Amino acid sequence: MTELTETTPQVDANDGLAVLERRGSVAETYGIPLAVLLELTHRCPLQCPYCSNPLELDRAGQELTTAEWKKVLSELAEIGVLQVHFSGGEPTARKDIVELVQHANDVGLYTNLITSAVLLTRERLKELADAGLCHVQISFQGNEPVVADRVGGYKGGHSKKLEVAKWTRELDLPLTVNAVMHRQNLHQLPDIIQMAVDLDADRLEVANVQYYGWALKNRASLMPTYEQLEETDRLVEEARERLKGTLTIDYVVPDYYALRPKKCMGGWGRQFFNISPSGKVLPCHAAESITGLDFMSVRSNNSIAWIWQNSEAFNRYRGTGWMKEPCKSCEFREIDFGGCRCQAFALTGDAANTDPACTLSPLHESIFKQAERDAASGQDRFLYRNFAGGTPENGNDA
Amino acid sequence: MAPRHIQVAETSRVVLPRHTKLKFDETRQVWVILAPERVLAPDEIAVEVLKLCDGVRSVAGIIDELATKYAAPRDVIATDVVAMLQDLADKGFLTEVRETTS
Numbered sequence A: 001m002t003e004l005t006e007t008t009p010q011v012d013a014n015d016g017l018a019v020l021e022r023r024g025s026v027a028e029t030y031g032i033p034l035a036v037l038l039e040l041t042h043r044c045p046l047q048c049p050y051c052s053n054p055l056e057l058d059r060a061g062q063e064l065t066t067a068e069w070k071k072v073l074s075e076l077a078e079i080g081v082l083q084v085h086f087s088g089g090e091p092t093a094r095k096d097i098v099e100l101v102q103h104a105n106d107v108g109l110y111t112n113l114i115t116s117a118v119l120l121t122r123e124r125l126k127e128l129a130d131a132g133l134c135h136v137q138i139s140f141q142g143n144e145p146v147v148a149d150r151v152g153g154y155k156g157g158h159s160k161k162l163e164v165a166k167w168t169r170e171l172d173l174p175l176t177v178n179a180v181m182h183r184q185n186l187h188q189l190p191d192i193i194q195m196a197v198d199l200d201a202d203r204l205e206v207a208n209v210q211y212y213g214w215a216l217k218n219r220a221s222l223m224p225t226y227e228q229l230e231e232t233d234r235l236v237e238e239a240r241e242r243l244k245g246t247l248t249i250d251y252v253v254p255d256y257y258a259l260r261p262k263k264c265m266g267g268w269g270r271q272f273f274n275i276s277p278s279g280k281v282l283p284c285h286a287a288e289s290i291t292g293l294d295f296m297s298v299r300s301n302n303s304i305a306w307i308w309q310n311s312e313a314f315n316r317y318r319g320t321g322w323m324k325e326p327c328k329s330c331e332f333r334e335i336d337f338g339g340c341r342c343q344a345f346a347l348t349g350d351a352a353n354t355d356p357a358c359t360l361s362p363l364h365e366s367i368f369k370q371a372e373r374d375a376a377s378g379q380d381r382f383l384y385r386n387f388a389g390g391t392p393e394n395g396n397d398a
Numbered sequence B: 001m002a003p004r005h006i007q008v009a010e011t012s013r014v015v016l017p018r019h020t021k022l023k024f025d026e027t028r029q030v031w032v033i034l035a036p037e038r039v040l041a042p043d044e045i046a047v048e049v050l051k052l053c054d055g056v057r058s059v060a061g062i063i064d065e066l067a068t069k070y071a072a073p074r075d076v077i078a079t080d081v082v083a084m085l086q087d088l089a090d091k092g093f094l095t096e097v098r099e100t101t102s
Helices: A016-021 A066-079 A097-106 A122-130 A145-152 A157-170 A186-198 A213-217 A226-242 A304-310 A312-316 A341-348 A364-375 B044-052 B059-069 B074-090
Strands: A035-039 A083-087 A110-115 A135-140 A175-181 A203-208 A248-252 A273-275 B021-025 B030-035 B038-041
Touching: A035 A066, A066 A097, A066 A304, A083 A097, A097 A110, A097 A122, A122 A157, A135 A157, A145 A157, A157 A175, A175 A186, A186 A203, A186 A226, A203 A226, A226 A248, A226 A364, A304 A312, B021 B044, B044 B059, B044 B074, B059 B074
Parallel strands: A035 A083, A035 A273, A083 A110, A110 A135, A135 A175, A175 A203, A203 A248
Antiparallel strands: B021 B030, B030 B038
16 A cells, blocks of 8 residues: 655655556656645634745635635546645634535535634534535644644634543544744644644644744744754654554654755655635646745646646746756655755745755855754744734733 | 555455545546555456455455456465555455345
8 A cells, every 4th residue: 555645844754656647757758637625715713824825815804715625625536636735714604604515516626624723613524524525634733722822823722622632532523733843842743742642633743833824923932942853853742652542643844954855845846736815727736935936826828737837927937957066966856856945045035046945055054053053042022913014912912 | 434544355255445546547547446545456477366355256356356357376466466465454454245144
């Protein structure tokens, strides 16, 4: 049995398409992705300071309509997409979420819901299950309300999440606990792992924050210490062994401390795209942070398959032809594809440079030092994510 | 709730849970298993076994059918089938139908 995809955007991916389509060249393979992330809305009751949405959020009025999303779902199924992840923002902030899940199911798509859970009622969750929902992923900001509600900027959020997780299992839906980790909650990891077991989750994602957009703005408040990272590695290793057959643990490290860059999105335009609330087809959810790229919309006259295969933005960093040294002649160029284009752009100003997470980048040493400086900064206050461009945390609440 | 983390025995009557779907991918002309945020590519034998996992047949029954069909030694088939099913079960992609004895 071959596992083809780790379709969670931040998780390193295997070459599922190459296996399925029996292609020879890994680098030049870009068949239609197996799974697509649909960001239905950027609206969200939570205000997590590391939100993966862009700084420039799509407003409600820009969002695709119900009819437009249904057309997208039908088209995705037709061209060979097998799974969709309904995400956001908070996807259940859309009044039509049940209708969209039902439609996805009707056209044969496997459906995952990636949710903060705080807007769900038991009745609503039951409706989603009856509409064919296959899997629920709930984000947790900690293992208890003091830290968790502060990080999410939403009072009562943590206890609501616990309740929804319980309903999820009562409705016989598989549950993934997503825990985004950073300096201010890593000490809770052992308890978070136990919480996932107690909630009868199938999977736990221990995802260290990746620093783009909102998280980059909050880097000094979030960056773990190197010692925390070493302890986290140890804890995850131990828990994986102990919980084999009970809980699957996916683990994403903070790459400022890494030696090799992550194979971001499995390579630009190779096996993943997402659709933004306003309908833009993007190579990754942070892609709009790279300026100078023109991303096409499902509202254009081109099909999604055409945009994937032919649009300039997807082809710009596809394969290995765009690379400069040291990537160009590197033996790992088809292993990690030079890391993350968004991070290369954010830290070097040129998305075609080697991701500084790589030891071969001239900037590698300096970002490692930057991470250590951030971790020791003593700056713990957040800038909360919202439509107003962010709100600094009140010192009295900290 | 469907039982999880099962031990596959010849008496088990296994079935894919609601959230694990065996599907023929028309675009790529291959069988796939769809599971939470994952797509698996079963080989031909696995597909054949999984098609028989209907919650009615027992694992022993499935082994018998395959042993007859391929004129192969039953013990060899049995070892392979149980190992394959246990692997799927360990990943949470297989459950079983249990009798409610009155």
